[in-house]
Amino acid sequence: MNTLLSYLENHHLIWRGRHPHGAADTQSSGYAVLDEYLQGGFPRHDVIEIDSPCGIGELRLLLPYLQQQETPRLLVFIAPPGLLSAELLLAAGIDLQQVLVLQPESDKDALWAAEQCLKSGSSHGVVMWHRQLDVHQLKRLQLAAQEGRASLFLFRTAQRIKVSLPVALSLQLRPHAQGLRVRINKRRGGWAEQPFTLDMSSHWPELACAPVPDNLLYLPVARAI
Amino acid sequence: MLWLYLHFPRLQLETLYQPERQEEGRLPAIVVLDAQHNRVVQINQVASAAGIQLGMGLGTAASLSQELQVVEYQPQREATKLQEIAHWLYDVTADISLFSPQGLAMRVTPMLRLYGDLPRYWQAVQQHLGRWRGASCVSDAPVSGLSLQFATATTPLAARVLARSGANMLTDQQEHIQAQLRGLSIRQSDLSTKDVERLSRIGVLTIGDLLKLPLADLARRFDIGLINHVGRLTGQFRHPLDFYLPQSRFRQSLELLYEIDNTGVLQHPLSHLLDQLEAYLRQRGWMTERLELLLHQRDRENKKVSIASARGEYQASVWRSLAALTLQHVSLDAPVHSMTLCVEQVSSYQAEKLDLLDGRQGCVAAEQLVSLLQARLGEARVQGITLVDDHRPERANQRSKPLTPAQAPAHLNRLRPSLMFEPRALREKVELLHGPERIVTGWWDQQTVKRDYYVARNQAGQWLWVFRNEQREWFVQGMFS
Structure with missing residues (x-):
């Protein structure tokens, strides 16, 4: 009986309702609200897909997570859409010596580089801006991430997402005046949630609009200006 | 003083590079031809089985075997190889004198204090030579792919004459050496053809006959060259020799039997050179960060490829994968007929320290990862970032060499x-x-x-x-x- 149960368990044939399968290995994202929704934080050593327009705060969302690590290991950025700012990384507490920026010529090279960085064991995080990824490529990256105990953050833009990938976590980010509007598209061992607002104004006070008091009525003329 | 002379009769043939060890039946007959005199000077076993003999002309040799491969005899190539062998043997024996292009004389007596007796010394030399990886698979010689003739004698010249005659004797008995030497024909005495003819006309047919004549009498009839030769043979005259001094840098070349026009195929012979490099570096406890590979192209300038490893490395397996990645981006202008591998700078080897307990599974150090990425993507595409003290934002953020320590910035609260x-x-x-x-x-x-x-x-x-x-x-x- 016991063996039958464990067999069913191992093959994911038992539906456990809201209880996740085993304790998921997570690490705090640095934002309490997000941690709560993700039940602990970002999954460790796996691939996390982020669907987001550029420039709304998507990279800032990751910085607290990328900053925390026990032993100094590399942080690799692959094909960022601009020159990565040293000041921001330093301000976030990231050691610049451990940062690598790769600008591969082709998508193929980018994937190869990501796999090498992940499985090397000498990098703890890889952030990649990438266009199109197939399921088998993702599987390889996942295996590499587990082998080298590293996390891969994959930035994609909505127009380019065609296939749904079996990632550990898929987030959709949309702009918001105080931070980000986050929607969890997919989470291993969890459910898709309603979109929620992640207030980042405590981390980045300059990058938030002052909240509009709800008892305020604009005069029509004033609004037009 | 006892001398050991090693003679490599088929040095050029046996150091040609051939891609794969082929089955005995499929190995082509290869001859090395002295084009100037139209004489076959070196042959492999397949060629000799076909009936080709040393000294034949090309026409005769070609008529005996259909698939004959002919390589032109180039003494300077043999001389380079001989240097490499001397360099290799320098690890086990101190005084080596080069008799270019095919022989080495080694002073044995001082080495006996280290090795005890002659058989032990010979064993060390032989074993070390057996580990030399410079020879290819074309040959059929048992040890290290080099066929070898050797002899010991009390003078270097006598040892040379004995070795070249194929005596293959190892003894420190004076009488035995003398008897052997005296029995040799005058033609094997390394004298010029003219002298040999003149001597045989007066009835001197063996070296023994020659040595019986008093030097003073010989001096009256023959020129000083012959007197010197005889004096050096017997040890009455000093034989000035230059001893080999190793160079502190690695430079090995490899001649290919076939021209190669595909960089993928080049990796195979290259890995041969990398093995030699590993042996060279490991023995000295060195590593290097950069290899220079010269590809000698037919009728074109040499192509220089540098292969870098940020961490410094000595292992051939690591260099092989870096070389494979680097060579992907190299395009050849013409087929390559030989290649040279050089190392300019070395540093002492430092082992990497890894934490046993922190649970890391990957086993590549950050520097290794960087070299790997640079080899494939190009050095300009793998960079670190650094902050320069400047208020202009476009100047403050700069790309830097990966893994360089960053300076402490002055302002950060912006x-x-x-x-x-x-x-x-x-x-x-x-x-x-x-x-x-x-x-x-x-x-x-x-x-x-x-x-x-x-x-x-x-x-x-x-x-x-x-x-x-x-x-x-x-x-x-x-x-x-």
């Missing part, structure tokens, strides 16, 4: 965008939220900047870093992504 680009005109409606932050600097180096920076948010919700210049033109320079 808010800066995470992604920056070349300033481009602002063409959309934005809402300015913070600012201005005025930056006026650079008047001293003709790159004056007078700008007011603002944090702005556009209709799409993107956080932009915009500035207005003196002409009141607006630009976007970054994004707070």
Whole structure:
């Protein structure tokens, strides 16, 4: 009986309702609200897909997570859409010596580089801006991430997402005046949630609009200006 | 004083590179031809089985075997190889003198204090020579792929004469050596053909006959060359020799039996050289960060390829994979007929320290990863970032060599965008939220900047870093992504 149960368990044939399968290995994202929704934080050593327009705060969302690590290991950025700012990384507490920026010529090279960085064991995080990824490529990256105990953050833009990938976590980010509007598209061992607002104004006070008091009525003329 | 002489009768043939060890039946007959005299000077076993003999002309040899491979005899190539062998043997024996292009004389007596007796010394030399990887698979010699003739004698010249006659004797018995030497024909005495003829005309047919004649009598009839030769043979005259001194750098070349025009195929012979490099570096406890590979192209200039490893490495397996990645980007102008591998700088080897308990599974150090990435993507595409003390944002952020320690920055409390680009005109409606932050600097180096920076948010919700210049033109320079 016991063996039958464990067999069913191992093959994911038992539906456990809201209880996740085993304790998921997570690490705090640095934002309490997000941690709560993700039940602990970002999954460790796996691939996390982020669907987001550029420039709304998507990279800032990751910085607290990328900053925390026990032993100094590399942080690799692959094909960022601009020159990565040293000041921001330093301000976030990231050691610049451990940062690598790769600008591969082709998508193929980018994937190869990501796999090498992940499985090397000498990098703890890889952030990649990438266009199109197939399921088998993702599987390889996942295996590499587990082998080298590293996390891969994959930035994609909505127009380019065609296939749904079996990632550990898929987030959709949309702009918001105080931070980000986050929607969890997919989470291993969890459910898709309603979109929620992640207030980042405590981390980045300059990058938030002052909240509009709800008892305020604009005069029509004033609004037009 | 006892001398050991090693003679490599088929040095050029046996150091040719051939891709794979082929089955005995499929190995082609190869001859090395002295084109000037139209004489076959070296043959492999297949050729000799076909009936080809040393000294034949090319026509005769070609008529005996259909698939004959002919290589031109080049003494300077043999001389280079001989240098390499001397370099290799230098690990086990001290005084080596080169008799280019095919022989080495080694002074045995001083080495006996180290090795005890002659058989033990010979064993060390032989075993070490057996590990030499410079020879190819073309040959059929048992040890190290080199066929070898050797002899010991009390003078280097006598040892040479005995070795070249194929005596293959190892003894320190004076009488035995003398008897053997005296029995040799005058033709084997290494004298010029003219002298040999003159001597045989007066009835001197063996070396023994020659040595019976008193030197004074010989001096009356023959020139000084012959007297010197005889004196050196017997040890009455000193034989001045230059001893080999190893160079402190690695430089090995490999001649290919076939020309190669595909860089993928080049890796196979290259790995041969890398093995030698590993042996060279490991023995000395060295490693190197950069290899220079010279590809000698037919009728074209040599192509220089440098293979780098950020960490410094000695292992052939690591260099092989780096070389494979680097060679992918090399395009050849013409087929390659030989290659040279050089190492300019070495440093002492430092083992990498890994934490046993921190649970890391990957086993590649950061520097190794960087070299791997650089080998495939190109060095310019793998960079670190660094902060320079400058108020101009485009100057403050700079790319640097990976893994270089960053300097401590002076100001940090400024808010800066995470992604920056070349300033481009602002063409959309934005809402300015913070600012201005005025930056006026650079008047001293003709790159004056007078700008007011603002944090702005556009209709799409993107956080932009915009500035207005003196002409009141607006630009976007970054994004707070």
